[in-house]
Amino acid sequence: MNVHISDLARIAAAPSRIIAGLMSGTSLDGLDIALCEFTGSGLETKLKVLHFITMPYSQQFKEELKAISFKTQVELQQVTLLNAVIGSYSAKLILEALKEWGYPVSAVDLVASHGQTIFHAPASLHQQKAFPNATLQIGDGDHIAVQTGIVTLSDFRQKHIAAGGEGAPLAVYGDYLLLSSPVENRILLNIGGISNFTYLPGGRNPDLVFSTDVGPGNTLMDQFVQLNYPGKYYDQDATIAKSGTPNPKLVQALLAHPFFEKPFPRTTGPELFNLSYLQNAQQASGQHELSKEDVLASLCEFTAVSIVTAIKQSIGEQSFKVYLSGGGMHNPLLVQKISEGLGFALNNTADLGIDPDAKEAVLFALLANECVAGGKTDFGQRRGIPSVTMGKISLPG
Numbered sequence: 001m002n003v004h005i006s007d008l009a010r011i012a013a014a015p016s017r018i019i020a021g022l023m024s025g026t027s028l029d030g031l032d033i034a035l036c037e038f039t040g041s042g043l044e045t046k047l048k049v050l051h052f053i054t055m056p057y058s059q060q061f062k063e064e065l066k067a068i069s070f071k072t073q074v075e076l077q078q079v080t081l082l083n084a085v086i087g088s089y090s091a092k093l094i095l096e097a098l099k100e101w102g103y104p105v106s107a108v109d110l111v112a113s114h115g116q117t118i119f120h121a122p123a124s125l126h127q128q129k130a131f132p133n134a135t136l137q138i139g140d141g142d143h144i145a146v147q148t149g150i151v152t153l154s155d156f157r158q159k160h161i162a163a164g165g166e167g168a169p170l171a172v173y174g175d176y177l178l179l180s181s182p183v184e185n186r187i188l189l190n191i192g193g194i195s196n197f198t199y200l201p202g203g204r205n206p207d208l209v210f211s212t213d214v215g216p217g218n219t220l221m222d223q224f225v226q227l228n229y230p231g232k233y234y235d236q237d238a239t240i241a242k243s244g245t246p247n248p249k250l251v252q253a254l255l256a257h258p259f260f261e262k263p264f265p266r267t268t269g270p271e272l273f274n275l276s277y278l279q280n281a282q283q284a285s286g287q288h289e290l291s292k293e294d295v296l297a298s299l300c301e302f303t304a305v306s307i308v309t310a311i312k313q314s315i316g317e318q319s320f321k322v323y324l325s326g327g328g329m330h331n332p333l334l335v336q337k338i339s340e341g342l343g344f345a346l347n348n349t350a351d352l353g354i355d356p357d358a359k360e361a362v363l364f365a366l367l368a369n370e371c372v373a374g375g376k377t378d379f380g381q382r383r384g385i386p387s388v389t390m391g392k393i394s395l396p397g
Contacts, residue, residue: 002395004151004395004396004397005395007151008151008372008393008395011109011110011151011372011373012372012373013373014109015039016037016038016039017037017038017109017110017369017372017373018035018036018037018050018107018108018109018110019035019036019037019038019108019109019110019111019112019365019368019369020033020034020035020036020094020097020098020108020110020111020112020150020365021033021034021035021036021112021361021362021363021364021365021366021368022090022094022111022112022113022114022361022364023114023360023361023364024114024115024116024139025117025192025193025327025360026069026070026117026192026193026194026219026269026270027192027193027218027219027222027233027234027327028057028062028065028066028069028116029054029056029057029062029233030054030055030056030057031054031055031057031090031093032052032053032054032357032358032360032361033051033052033053033054033055033093033094033097033361034049034051034052034358034361034362034365035049035050035051035052035097035098035101035103035108036048036049036050036362036365036366037050038365038366038369038373041369041370041373041374041375041376041377042177042370042374042376042377043177043180043204043377045177045178045366045369045374047178047353047354047362047366049354049355049358049362050101050103051097051101051103052355052357052358052361053097053100053101054357055093055096055097061089064078064082064085065082065116065118068082068118069116069117069118069119069270070118070119070269070270070271070274071119072119072271074118079118079138082116082138083138083139083140084140084143086115086116086138086139086140087139087140087141087142087143087144087147088143088144088147090113090139090143090144091143091144091146091147091148092147094111094144094148094150095147095148105148105149105150106149108148108150109150109151110150110151110152110153110365110368110369110372111144111145111148111150111151111152111153111368112152112153112154112156112364112365112367112368112391113139113141113144113152113153113154113364114137114154114156114360114361114364115137115138115139115141115154115155116137116138116139117135117136117137117269118136118137118138119135119136119269119271120135120136120167120168120267120268120269120271121133121134121135121136121271122134122135122166122167122168122266122267122268123166124166124259124262124266124267125268125269125271125272132161133161133165133166133167134161134167135157135158135161135166135167135168137154137155137157139154140154141153141154141155141392141394142394144394145394145395145396146394146396146397148396149396149397150396151393151394151395151396152393152394152396153367153368153371153372153391153392153393153394154391154392154394155391155392156170156364156367156390156391157170157390158390158392159388159389159390159391160386160388160390163386163388164386165384165385165386166265166266166267166384167267168196168213168267168269169190169196169198169211169212169213169267170363170364170367170390171188171190171196171198171211171359171360171363172198172209172211172379172385173363173366173367173370173379173385173390174362174363174366174367175188175198175200175211175363176198176200176204176206176209176379177366177370177377178354178362178363178366179200179323179349179352179354180200180204180209181200181202181204182202182203182204183202183203184202184320184321185199185200185201185202185318185319185320185321186199186200186202186320186321186322186323187199187200187311187315187320187321187322187323188200188323188325188349189307189311189322189323189324189325189338189346190217190324190325190326190359190360191217191218191307191324191325191326191327191328191329191331191334192217192218192326192327192328192360193216193217193218193219193222193269193270194213194214194215194216194217194219194268194269194270194273195213195214195215195216195217195303195306195307195326195328196211196212196213196214197211197212197214197307197310197311198210198211199211199314199315199320201318205380206377206378206379206380206382206385207380207381207382208380209379209380209382209385210264210265210314210315210382211265211384211385212264212265212266212267212310212314212384213265213266213267213268214306214307214310214311215259215260215268215273215303215306215307215310216273216299216302216303216306217303217326217327217328218234218303218326218327218328218331219270219273219274220273220274220275220277220278220299220302220303221234221235221241221296221299221300221303221331222234222235223270223274223275224275224278224292224295224296224299225240225296227275228292229292234327235296235331237330237331237332238300238331238332238333238334240292240293240296241293241296241297241299241300241333242297242333243293243297244291244292244293244294244295244296244297244298245293245294245297246294246297246298246300246301247285247287247290247294247295247297247298249285249286249287250281250282250285250287250290250295250298250302251298251301251302251305252285253281253282253284253285253287254277254278254281254298254299254302255302255305255306256281256284257272257277259272260306260309264310264313264314265383265384278295278299282295300331300333300334300337301337303328303334304334304337304338304341305337305341307338307341308337308338308341308342311342312342321347322338322342322344322346322347323346323347323348323349323351323352324346324347324348324349324356325348325349325354325356325357325359325360326356326359326360327357329348329356367389367390367391368391370389370390371389371390371391371393374389375389
């Protein structure tokens with residue numbers, strides 16, 4: 001037997017596994033690394049987050065990623081080059097994080113790398129009848145495995161699509177296994193570049209679990225700030241948006257898109273929600289002369305309304321608690337508007353034992369744990385949640 005296959009079998013059969021989960025989202029700000037210890041699998045999974053850090057990307061690297069992300073036409077050579085570069089860069093950042101923590105590389109069993117999404121193309125968005133759902137994450141797992149010496153799982157979203165899903169959101173798998181309750185109805189609301197939520201009804205019945213993308217999270221607000229406020233990447237503490245006033249006509253124009261009429265679950269990305277989307281809404285509403293502060297306030301209002309509406313439409317009158325994660329939870333104005341729209345205060349996943357900033361990296365580590373040591377959980381018969389294990393395995397030698 002190949003020694004690396006033998007090592008993988010040993011890891012799978014061990015009572016626990018140390019897995020480094022990696023996540024880089026649509027904000028392109030850095031690599032989240034969560035070092036996790038897993039015991040068991042499925043609904044018996046026990047998790048301990050040993051360390052978490054966000055390793056910031058250099059300015060040059062951010063610009064290189066932006067040049068090929070979420071555009072219908074890019075330089076193919078640059079995509080090919082960055083596929084290797086991102087893999088190598090991720091390996092470098094993992095090794096730096098482990099050194100900072102004083103944690104030996106040899107003690108890490110697996111790396112779980114989400115990769116960098118550069119285009120998400122569900123059929124509902126590309127609307128080409130001859131083509132299926134598709135998505136593309138780059139950052140080659142072989143480069144990570146070889147340069148760290150650690151078995152690496154990557155490219156998780158392809159299996160989801162192959163099994164009939166849209167490649168997103170994947171958080172539902174980890175949310176169900178780690179954060180569902182036998183008694184409490186919970187909504188796990190993640191506000192990253194795109195917002196999504198998982199509904200976990202009390203009782204852990206997989207046929208009642210529901211997960212969907214909602215629409216924009218931070219992406220439109222961040223893009224607007226980056227265009228209009230040089231040197232800023234986001235509206236810290238919503239300082240700019242708080243100084244403006246939402247324009248009702250612009251907000252309604254932003255909401256007047258066929259995406260918001262599509263049935264749940266649905267998925268989307270910055271391929272749709274970008275500055276062109278904002279410009280089209282300004283043109284349709286005749287709101288070209290708004291101040292930058294009012295535009296940003298309107299974008300915040302639009303994001304909050306889309307989230308609140310999606311939750312109310314899909315969940316109805318049932319009582320539930322909301323647990324936040326993702327960068328958007330640090331936007332106090334957005335959180336306030338969502339809370340007011342729902343009529344109650346919001347919690348975050350720290351109340352459930354998981355750092356909300358680390359949650360997505362943790363969830364990909366969990367997917368790797370399931371791929372290697374689990375894979376027996378029935379996630380029910382809901383559309384968009386196929387009962388499959390995900391992740392392609394790269395051996396270090």
